[in-house]
Amino acid sequence: MAKDANILITGCGSGWMLIWLAQRGFKNLSGFDYLQNVVDSAVDLSTLAKTDMKIWQDDGFCPSSKLEKYDVITALYWVYSAWGGNYGNKSRADEDNQELLKQFLSNYLPHLSDNGLLFIELIDSIAEFQEPPENAYPIRHSMQQVANCAEQLGLSIEKQMFNARHRKEPKMLYILKKVA
Secondary structure, eight states: OOTTOEEEEETOTTSHHHHHHHHTTOOEEEEEESOHHHHHHHHHHHHHTTOOOEEEEOOTTSOOTTOOOEEEEEEOSSHHHHHTTTTSSOOOTTSOHHHHHHHHHHHHGGGEEEEEEEEEEEEBSSOOSSOOOTTSSOOOBOHHHHHHHHHHTTEEEEEEEEEOOSTTSOEEEEEEEEOO
């Protein structure tokens, strides 16, 4: 990936991934998080690390107009948890999981450049490598559901990676590409 790629880290938390990318020479970095105190920490850490990036508070399910066009957008470590209401936001566990995914992807699609990549981590609905705790992460998606949503929105699945070793949740990382 080019060092001048425009990269957005959604749910950036304390900014560690942004700082890591900046330290490796990436120049056009942006990130936001839902929690203002976390955003404040990310700004402070970015300043301490002497890195240049845009960081702001925003709702990942309904992002503001601050978004630009990005070559890469990541949605890692937070989407499945936020759907459950784990950040003080409203739980969406009673909603249709495929529709939630479609809405989520639709929010970012206009901000993804042609041939741009969107990385999203979801809880897999099929794999039960280890039995998850009851009611933990009730919003889950099968590969077919993700494929259906991607196709409907003009995205292709470039890669999928299963991670059954992270705690007990069967996580799947999807790399989606905007078809030009």
